Amino acid sequence: MATYNLPRGTRDILPPESTMVRLIESRARDIFTLYGYKEIITPVFEQTELFTRSIGENTDIVQKEMYTFRDRKGRLLALRPEGTAPVIRAYIEHSLFNGSPTTRLFYLGPMFRYEKPQTGRQREFFQIGAECIGSSSPFSDTEIILLALDLLKAFGLEDFCLQVNSVGCKRCRPEYSKRMKDALKPEEKNLCSACRQRLQRSPLRVLDCKIDRERIRSLPPISEYLCEECRSHFRELTRILKSSGVTFQLNPYLVRGLDYYTRTAFEIVSELLGSQNALAAGGRYDLLVQELGGPDMPATGFALGMERVLHSLKKKKLRSEGEKREDCFIASLGSKARERAFLLLGELRGRGISGIMDYGDKSLKSQMRQANKYGVLYSLIIGEDELKRGIVILRDMKSSQQEEISLQSIIDELYKKIRD
Ligand code: HAM
Numbered sequence: 001m002a003t004y005n006l007p008r009g010t011r012d013i014l015p016p017e018s019t020m021v022r023l024i025e026s027r028a029r030d031i032f033t034l035y036g037y038k039e040i041i042t043p044v045f046e047q048t049e050l051f052t053r054s055i056g057e058n059t060d061i062v063q064k065e066m067y068t069f070r071d072r073k074g075r076l077l078a079l080r081p082e083g084t085a086p087v088i089r090a091y092i093e094h095s096l097f098n099g100s101p102t103t104r105l106f107y108l109g110p111m112f113r114y115e116k117p118q119t120g121r122q123r124e125f126f127q128i129g130a131e132c133i134g135s136s137s138p139f140s141d142t143e144i145i146l147l148a149l150d151l152l153k154a155f156g157l158e159d160f161c162l163q164v165n166s167v168g169c170k171r172c173r174p175e176y177s178k179r180m181k182d183a184l185k186p187e188e189k190n191l192c193s194a195c196r197q198r199l200q201r202s203p204l205r206v207l208d209c210k211i212d213r214e215r216i217r218s219l220p221p222i223s224e225y226l227c228e229e230c231r232s233h234f235r236e237l238t239r240i241l242k243s244s245g246v247t248f249q250l251n252p253y254l255v256r257g258l259d260y261y262t263r264t265a266f267e268i269v270s271e272l273l274g275s276q277n278a279l280a281a282g283g284r285y286d287l288l289v290q291e292l293g294g295p296d297m298p299a300t301g302f303a304l305g306m307e308r309v310l311h312s313l314k315k316k317k318l319r320s321e322g323e324k325r326e327d328c329f330i331a332s333l334g335s336k337a338r339e340r341a342f343l344l345l346g347e348l349r350g351r352g353i354s355g356i357m358d359y360g361d362k363s364l365k366s367q368m369r370q371a372n373k374y375g376v377l378y379s380l381i382i383g384e385d386e387l388k389r390g391i392v393i394l395r396d397m398k399s400s401q402q403e404e405i406s407l408q409s410i411i412d413e414l415y416k417k418i419r420d
Helices: 017-034 048-055 060-065 084-093 138-154 173-190 193-201 203-208 213-217 228-243 306-313 318-322 335-350 364-374 384-389 410-419
Strands: 045-047 068-070 076-079 103-112 124-133 161-166 264-269 278-284 299-305 328-332 355-357 378-382 391-396 402-406
Touching (some): 017 103, 017 138, 045 048, 045 084, 048 060, 084 103, 084 299, 124 306, 138 228, 138 264, 173 203, 264 299, 328 335, 328 364, 335 355, 335 378, 335 410, 364 378, 378 410, 384 391, 391 410
Parallel strands (some): 328 378
Antiparallel strands (some): 045 076, 103 124, 124 299, 161 264, 264 278, 278 299, 378 391, 391 402
């Protein structure tokens, strides 16, 4: 018999982890509401060109990580590798810029990149992200950073560090790229093969290389090449971050793997994560809306990786909090009692009391063992004798106290105990 396995780089999320995922999502929604962000849901696939144009022809994502395919009519489509481009596509397509001057949107969902799987890096992964479109103020960059930090805190994480940088704009960045190219050219043959390619196509990405780190750190940082506007924007950002009580590190070598960024770039990294250490990342992208055919609208945003959050949360308190226990277990003895118990379970659920039972012919002892395992608050016991007398035995699982209650009033009684 053939057996089937997960596609490489994907995973099943089983209980209780799936409960944790929902809890994280629900906490995220609460925080987004506090900040005035509204949810946007876009398709999982888009025209490939949307990503090529926005993320950049020469990036790793576009060069080798996209899941592209043709549909039956020959259209070239791609599973989304990230959420920003689709959000901006929708923003333009539905003329959301005609509403309030600043549009604040958030999204949750799967993204797809054909990367080499390892801890914290998958081919299907889940992002929670937000985009703030319409403001060029460093206050909006700070808003996005505070939002990302508040989300991570709401998930129960503490051990992370915010790193910020400015990657300049289309006026000042070319000069820096040229400077880098000139400085590294004489040593080109000593660079790793990936960096040799990057040097030709997008020299700034060389800064991101872990292999050539030492050599790169001897180059002047981009901050020395920023134009006056970018410099003052970055100065303001760091000032507002400080006055908001945010601690951060300046990382002059921080660049992003997507081409659309201008000025602010940031990452929130965690030591707990090993080599894939970015929990969240984002920045400003003032040219993207126009680049994709919309009006001249500055924007900033971020996304965090659910798998990396879950990984850092392992063994932390959110796990037990996340597991919601059923309110009761019904143990029954005999086929008639089982049927009555089944109907009672339906009635209980109708009143919002969650419950569970076993449909086999198990002994009372074995059923009580199950009730203990589920960790329910109460067990109801119905045998043939109880059925004849029109009663059930209600057992408080914590105190082991038992009482007889009439079948007619059990729902109200249990409701009072659990919900009042
Ligand atoms: P990104 O840095 O490519 O940015 O991804 C953001 C986060 O998604 C990463 O920090 C990481 O936590 C998670 N992530 C990325 N790739 C993987 C993977 N293969 N497996 C697991 N987790 C992963 C963006 O996607 C931008 N759209 C963020 C943004 C929004 N910038 C402005 N607005």
